[in-house]
Amino acid sequence: MLDGGFEVLDLLLIAIDIALVWFVVYKLIMLIQGTKAVQLLKGIFIVLAIWLLSNLFGLTTLRWLMSQAITWGFLGIIILFQPELRRALEQLGRGSFFSRTNLEEEDSEKSLQAIIKSCNYMAKRRIGALITIERETGMGDYVETGIPVGGHLTSELLTNIFIPNTPLHDGAVILKDNKIVAAACYLPLSESPFISKELGTRHRAAMGISEVTDAITIVVSEETGAISCTKNGELHRQLDQETLEEILRRELDFNSKSPASKSWNWRGKKNG
Secondary structure, eight states, X not given: OHHHHHHHHHHHHHHXXXXXXXXXXXXXXXXXXXXXXXXXXXXXXXXXXXXXXXXXXXXXXXXXXXXXXXXXXXXXXXXXXHHHHHHHHHHHHHTOSSSOOHHHHHHXXXXXXXXXXXXXXXHHTTOOEEEEEOOSSOOHHHHTTSEXXXXXXXXXXXXXXXXXXXXXXXXXXXXXXXXEEEEEEOOOOOOOTTSXXXXXXXXXXXXXXXXXXXXXXXXXXXXXXXXXXXXXXXXEOSOOHHHHHHHHHHHTTOOOSOGGGGGOOGGGSTTO
């Protein structure tokens, strides 16, 4: 009986150990998603695959080269992944690596209200805007096309970027983790023939990014002041402030304050 109890305990500890390792690996993958580190990680996997194949087929010279690359590669990883490692250690020091803190939830709520307030302000004054909120799919390639901002998201800063004739007003703003990552970014234009001819470049760009990523994009029309939103290749137009807030709360995993928000269906109105 005693041996059986120890075996069960050992199996439980092994299961916990494996689960913790997989959780840490998952968090690290989420940390580097959307950065250049993803491409570097792919390169590391290719080197490991070549090393295994050289061992399998007895390719001595190639195996030696790959062994040297792996031996010295750890130092290279530290150098190449320095920004990601620093960010992970900072999050670990703040206690936010494994869980979402109350402070982060408060910041997210403030960011949501900042987006709503800014869009409402620009819509009333017919200031054109294109705002993309990054989700699971990384948008590093599109961030690099714009001007880095790195500022905390506020309605004043977001509105000021889109004021006409300012250096950053033309293009898209990309938001991530309660921050304005970059402005004046170029987004891919949709080639869908079902988009209304009355819609301009901003709407086509919003549709284009929604077709290749899971991002949510908000468009404020310069001609009419109407607010639109895109997600998963679908365009929803003529949104009022309350409906926009309901969409963002649901799609960004906020707890909606209003039970009526559950009645709004993304597929209820496609392409206006």
